Amino acid sequence: MSEMYQEGTEELLLNMGPQHPSMHGVFRMIVRLQGETVTGIEPKIGYLHRGLEKLAESRTYTQFIPYTDRLDYLASPHNNMAYVQAVEKLMGVEVPERAEYLRIIFAELARFASHQVFIASAALDIAGWTAWGYPFRDRERILDLFEMTSGSRLTVNAMRIGGMSFDPTPEFWAALESFVDDMPEKIEEYYNIYLGNEITQGRLKNVGILSKEAAENLCITGPALRASGVQYDVRKAEPYGIYDRFDFDVPVLYGCDSFDRNMIRFLEMNESLKIIRQAMRDIPEGPVMAKVPKIIKPPVGEVYHRVENPKGELGFYIVSNGTPKPERVKIRAGAFVNLQCLEEIGVGTYIQDLICSFASLDAVLGEVDK
Amino acid sequence: MLGKGLFKGMGITIKKMLGPNITEFYPEVLPNLPKTVRSSMGLEPEKCISCSLCAMACPNEVITLTSEKNENNKKVLQTYHMDVGRCLFCGLCTEACPTNALTVTQEFENSVFYPEDLDWDMIARSKRNRKEGNE
Amino acid sequence: MDAINNLPVKIADVIRGLFADPNSIWADLTMTLIGMILVIVVIVVAALFLVILERKVAGWASQRPGPNRLGPRGWFQTIADALKLLGKEDFTPGNADKVMYKIAPMFVFGIPILTLAIVPFGYGMTVIDLELGIFFYLGVTSVSTLAFLMAGWSSNNKYSLVGGMRAVAQMISYEIPLIFSLLGVVMLTQTFNLTKIVEAQATIPFIFLQPLAFIIFLICGQAEVNRAPFDLLEADQEIIAGPFTEYSGLRWGLFYLGEYANLVAMCALAATVFLGGWQGPAILPGVAWFWLKVGLLIFVSMWVRWTFPRIRIDHLMHFAWKVLLPLALLNILLTGLGIYIYQLVIGG
Numbered sequence: 001m002s003e004m005y006q007e008g009t010e011e012l013l014l015n016m017g018p019q020h021p022s023m024h025g026v027f028r029m030i031v032r033l034q035g036e037t038v039t040g041i042e043p044k045i046g047y048l049h050r051g052l053e054k055l056a057e058s059r060t061y062t063q064f065i066p067y068t069d070r071l072d073y074l075a076s077p078h079n080n081m082a083y084v085q086a087v088e089k090l091m092g093v094e095v096p097e098r099a100e101y102l103r104i105i106f107a108e109l110a111r112f113a114s115h116q117v118f119i120a121s122a123a124l125d126i127a128g129w130t131a132w133g134y135p136f137r138d139r140e141r142i143l144d145l146f147e148m149t150s151g152s153r154l155t156v157n158a159m160r161i162g163g164m165s166f167d168p169t170p171e172f173w174a175a176l177e178s179f180v181d182d183m184p185e186k187i188e189e190y191y192n193i194y195l196g197n198e199i200t201q202g203r204l205k206n207v208g209i210l211s212k213e214a215a216e217n218l219c220i221t222g223p224a225l226r227a228s229g230v231q232y233d234v235r236k237a238e239p240y241g242i243y244d245r246f247d248f249d250v251p252v253l254y255g256c257d258s259f260d261r262n263m264i265r266f267l268e269m270n271e272s273l274k275i276i277r278q279a280m281r282d283i284p285e286g287p288v289m290a291k292v293p294k295i296i297k298p299p300v301g302e303v304y305h306r307v308e309n310p311k312g313e314l315g316f317y318i319v320s321n322g323t324p325k326p327e328r329v330k331i332r333a334g335a336f337v338n339l340q341c342l343e344e345i346g347v348g349t350y351i352q353d354l355i356c357s358f359a360s361l362d363a364v365l366g367e368v369d370k
Numbered sequence: 371m372l373g374k375g376l377f378k379g380m381g382i383t384i385k386k387m388l389g390p391n392i393t394e395f396y397p398e399v400l401p402n403l404p405k406t407v408r409s410s411m412g413l414e415p416e417k418c419i420s421c422s423l424c425a426m427a428c429p430n431e432v433i434t435l436t437s438e439k440n441e442n443n444k445k446v447l448q449t450y451h452m453d454v455g456r457c458l459f460c461g462l463c464t465e466a467c468p469t470n471a472l473t474v475t476q477e478f479e480n481s482v483f484y485p486e487d488l489d490w491d492m493i494a495r496s497k498r499n500r501k502e503g504n505e
Numbered sequence: 506m507d508a509i510n511n512l513p514v515k516i517a518d519v520i521r522g523l524f525a526d527p528n529s530i531w532a533d534l535t536m537t538l539i540g541m542i543l544v545i546v547v548i549v550v551a552a553l554f555l556v557i558l559e560r561k562v563a564g565w566a567s568q569r570p571g572p573n574r575l576g577p578r579g580w581f582q583t584i585a586d587a588l589k590l591l592g593k594e595d596f597t598p599g600n601a602d603k604v605m606y607k608i609a610p611m612f613v614f615g616i617p618i619l620t621l622a623i624v625p626f627g628y629g630m631t632v633i634d635l636e637l638g639i640f641f642y643l644g645v646t647s648v649s650t651l652a653f654l655m656a657g658w659s660s661n662n663k664y665s666l667v668g669g670m671r672a673v674a675q676m677i678s679y680e681i682p683l684i685f686s687l688l689g690v691v692m693l694t695q696t697f698n699l700t701k702i703v704e705a706q707a708t709i710p711f712i713f714l715q716p717l718a719f720i721i722f723l724i725c726g727q728a729e730v731n732r733a734p735f736d737l738l739e740a741d742q743e744i745i746a747g748p749f750t751e752y753s754g755l756r757w758g759l760f761y762l763g764e765y766a767n768l769v770a771m772c773a774l775a776a777t778v779f780l781g782g783w784q785g786p787a788i789l790p791g792v793a794w795f796w797l798k799v800g801l802l803i804f805v806s807m808w809v810r811w812t813f814p815r816i817r818i819d820h821l822m823h824f825a826w827k828v829l830l831p832l833a834l835l836n837i838l839l840t841g842l843g844i845y846i847y848q849l850v851i852g853g
Binding site: 132 | 663733737813816820
Binding site: 059063064066067130137149150151152155196198199 | 375376379383404407408428461462
C-alpha cells in the first residue's frame with residue numbers, strides 16, 4: 001500500500017516523436033525529464049530508411065549515381081563526388097583538369113548552401129522567424145546556378161565516372177561572379193540577425209559541452225570536431241581531387257559549446273568563397289569527360305574513399321567483383337556517427353538546450369537513415 | 371555597449387520592412403526556366419531508332435518500348451511508355467540516346483489526380499504538344 | 506475639431522436625456538450597458554484586425570508581401586481564418602477535466618475586456634471611471650495566469666502541463682516589475698485614476714519624466730502577453746503548443762484572439778499612462794490620437810517579436826528578478842528623490 005504513494009516528483013517520459021516541428025527530418029527521441037532537466041535520451045532512427053545500400057547491388061555503377069544524391073540531400077555534389085572518386089580510384093581513371101576544377105566549384109557551392117540551411121533551421125529552433133528567411137532567400141541563387149548547369153536544383157546528379165556530365169555556359173560564370181561578390185555582406189547580415197544577438201548568445205554559450213577527449217573517442221568528424229579544438233579536415237589530411245593546390249584555412253575554435261559549433265560554420269562559409277574565387281581564376285579550358293568505356297567494369301578489388309561533407313566525413317567502401325554491378329557498397333555517413341554524442345551533450349541540461357545542441361550537430365536524416 | 375547586438379538586429383528588420391518585396395508572383399507570372407532543367411521528358415518519335423539504350427540506362431526500369439521491323443528491315447517504334455511515378459528525373463536516359471530523340475522539357479505542372487495517369491504515353495504526348503504548338 | 510472631439514459625449518447626453526430622470530439608476534445602468542457592448546465590439550474588431558496585421562508585418566520583415574489573396578491586397582484574411590475555425594470539430598479530450606477545459610478560453614478572452622473598460626478613449630469617454638483605475642487593472646490581469654494553468658492542467662497532456670508550469674513561472678515573475686514601474690507615475694500624480702493621470706500630462710508626457718519605467722513596462726508587457734522573446738508558453742519547437750495543444754476550432758480561436766486582445770489592453774494602458782492618452786495637437790480628434798499611439802506601440806511590439814529569438818527559462822527568471830526588479834526599485838527611489846528636490850526648489 002505504501003509503495004503506491006511515494007514522496008517527491010516523478011520522472012516524465014516525453015516522446016519527441018518523428019512528427020515534430022524541430023527534429024530536422026523524421027528523427028525520434030525519447031527523453032526522460034525531471035521537471036525541465038533532461039536525465040536520459042534514447043534516439044530512435046530508421047524512419048527514412050530506403051535501403052540504398054542494398055539497391056546498389058542491383059544497379060550498375062553509373063545507374064547508382066542518382067541514388068547517392070539522396071543521401072545528404074542538402075549538399076548532393078559531395079555525395080556524388082565521394083562515390084565517383086571511389087570508383088575512379090578503383091579503376092585508375094585520370095580525370096581532366098577542367099572537370100576537377102568544376103567539381104571543386106560545385107562542392108564548395110554546396111557547402112555554402114548547406115551551411116545556409118543550417119543557419120536558417122538553427123535560428124528557427126530558437127524562434128528567430130525572420131532569421132530563417134534571409135539564408136533561404138540567398139540560397140535560391142545557388143540553386144539557380146545548379147539549375148542552369150546540371151538541370152536540377154537539389155539532387156544535381158552532376159558527376160559521372162571520369163568527369164562531369166555538362167560544360168557550363170558563359171551565363172553561369174557571370175552569375176557565379178556576381179554571387180561571389182555579393183555574399184560577404186550577406187554573411188554579415190546573417191550574423192547580425194542570428195548570432196550577434198545577446199539573446200542567442202545567452203542561449204548557445206556554455207550549452208552542450210563536448211570536450212576534446214569525448215569528441216575524439218566518439219569518432220565525431222566535421223565542424224563539431226573542429227569546434228572542440230581538434231584540427232582535422234579531410235581536405236588537408238588526405239587531399240582528394242586537387243584540393244592541395246588551393247590556399248585556404250581550416251578554422252578551429254576551442255569553446256566546445258553550441259555557440260562555437262554555430263560560429264565555425266560562419267567561418268567555413270568565408271573559406272568556401274575563397275576557394276571558389278581561386279577556382280574561377282585558375283580553371284583551364286579542355287574536355288570535361290575522360291575516355292571511359294561505355295560499360296564500367298572495374299577490376300576485382302575493394303576501395304575506401306572519403307570526402308569532407310558539410311556534416312562530417314562521408315566515406316564510400318566499394319567491393320567489386322569484376323561485373324558491371326558492385327558486390328557491396330557501404331556508406332559511412334558523418335551525421336550518423338555524430339549522433340552518438342547526443343547523450344554526452346544532452347544529459348543534465350534543460351530541454352530547451354537539448355533542442356539547441358541537437359540543432360548545432362546538424363544532422364540530416366537522409367544521411368543518417370540511408 | 372550592452373544590448374548592441376539587439377539594436378543591430380532591430381535595425382536590419384526595420385530596413386527590410388521599408389524596402390521592396392522580392393517574391394515572385396506565381397501563378398500569375400510563370401517562371402522562366404533555363405533550357406537544361408530536367409523537369410519533364412519529351413520524345414520525338416521520328417528520330418527514335420528503337421535501340422533501347424534509354425531503357426537500359428534507366429536506374430528504375432521506367433521506360434518500356436516496343437518496335438517492329440518494317441519493309442526495309444529497319445526498326446520502327448510502336449509504343450513508348452514511361453512510368454513517371456517511378457522516375458527519378460535523373461536524365462541518364464536523355465544522355466544515353468544517340469539520336470537526341472529523348473530530351474528534357476521544361477513543363478513543371480505535372481501533378482495528376484489519379485495514379486493511373488502517371489503512366490505516360492510519350493507518342494500521344496508529343497502529338498498533343500505539337501498540336502498546341504509547344505514543341 | 507471640438508465638435509468631433511465631444512461627439513460621443515453629446516450622443517451619450519442625448520441618450521441619457523431620453524429617460525424620465527436623467528440621473529436615475531436606470532439611466533446609469535443603460536449607459537454602462539451600452540458602454541460595455543461598445544468595448545466588446547471594439548476589442549473584438551481590434552483583435553481580428555491584429556491577426557492580419559501581424560502576418561503582414563512578419564512578411565514585410567522577410568521581404569515578402571504576407572497574405573495577399575483575400576480582399577484588397579489580402580487584408581480580409583481574418584474572415585477566412587474565422588470561418589475555417591468555425592468549421593472544425595468541437596471535441597473534448599477523453600480524460601480531460603471537462604469543466605475547466607471549457608471555461609479556460611473564456612477567461613483568457615474576458616480579462617482584456619474588463620481592463621479596457623477603465624481606459625479613457627477621450628475626455629469623459631470612459632465606460633467606468635474608477636478612482637482605483639491602475640489598482641483594478643493590475644488585479645484583473647493577474648487572473649490570466651490562472652487561465653493558462655487551467656488550460657494546461659485540464660488537457661491531460663504532458664506537453665500542456667509543461668506549458669502551464671512555464672506560464673505560472675513567467676507571468677508571476679514579470680508582474681512585479683510591471684507593478685513597480687507604474688508606481689513611479691502614481692507617485693508623480695498622487696492618484697490611481699486614469700483620467701486624472703492623462704490630464705496631468707497636459708504639459709509633458711510621462712515618457713520623458715520616467716523613461717526607465719517606460720522601458721521596463723514595455724518589456725514586462727511583452728512578457729505578460731506571451732509574445733516573443735518571451736513566448737516560452739507556446740514554443741512550437743519544443744512543446745508543440747503548450748497549454749493550447751489540445752484545443753481546436755473556436756476554443757483555440759478564443760485563445761488566439763485573447764492574446765491579441767491582451768496586447769491591445771496593455772498598449773492602451775501604456776499609451777494612457779506614459780504617452781498622454783488622447784492629448785495631441787488639434788489637427789485630429791482626441792480619439793484618433795489615442796488610437797494612433799496604441800497603434801504605434803503595437804507596431805513596436807510586433808517589430809520586436811519578429812526580430813528576436815526566444816529566451817531560455819532560467820534566463821527569463823534571472824532577468825526578471827535580478828535585472829528588472831532592481832531597476833524598477835531604483836526608478837522608484839529616483840522618482841522619490843526627484844519629487845523631494847522639486848518641492849524643495851519650487852515649493853519653497
